[in-house]
Amino acid sequence: MAFLDALAIALVGRVSTYQQTGLNLMKPFITPEALDVGSKVIRFQCEGIVPENIWEGLRGLSIVAYEMPLEHSLRAAWIFRLIFDDCSIFEFSSACTMVVDWQEVGSLNIRLIHNSSDVPHHKVTGFVRVDIQQFSVGSLEKLVYQDDDVTSECGLVFCGVDDQEIVVAAGISPGSVSIA
Secondary structure, eight states: OHHHHHHHHHHHHHHHHHHOOSSSOOOSSOOOEEOTTSOEEEOOEEESSOGGGHHHHHTTOEEEEEEEETTOBTTBBSSEEEEETTSOEEEEEEEEEEEETTEEEEEEEEEEESSGGGOTTTTSTTEEEEEEEEEEEEEEEEEEEEOSSEEEEEEEEEEETTSOEEEEEEOSSTTOEEEO
């Protein structure tokens, strides 16, 4: 029994490490906005920036590194951070919301951290930082999933000035993000 208690404590500690963002805990699901036509909209959940101002926060910046927890991959990370040349960080996770019957849809959580020294887990081991060749952001596109029941803001496409792209989207595993 002591082993199971220790395992439960370890799992609870690990989960809170991956879901905690800032001083507030972003919701693991979002209450969809109902439209007059009967479908639902799930918008970005943002902290530190208004969704309409995301592009303004990135204009003229370059991505210099990314960071994610150890043993996570670009295919599925519970937290993924893009680090910019002005020391700001965009941190991504996702929410999974039940829409109709058993249909669940992912949406993107976005947190702007104005200074990399403000990152709660920045000094904690367990995160891997990967420096990349400078990626100058030329534009930003919203990735949207839509069917008859729901429209979900599920990702962002960072378009580089050299025609390269970085895509951050809600992952297959609920709560994760996938990066391409």
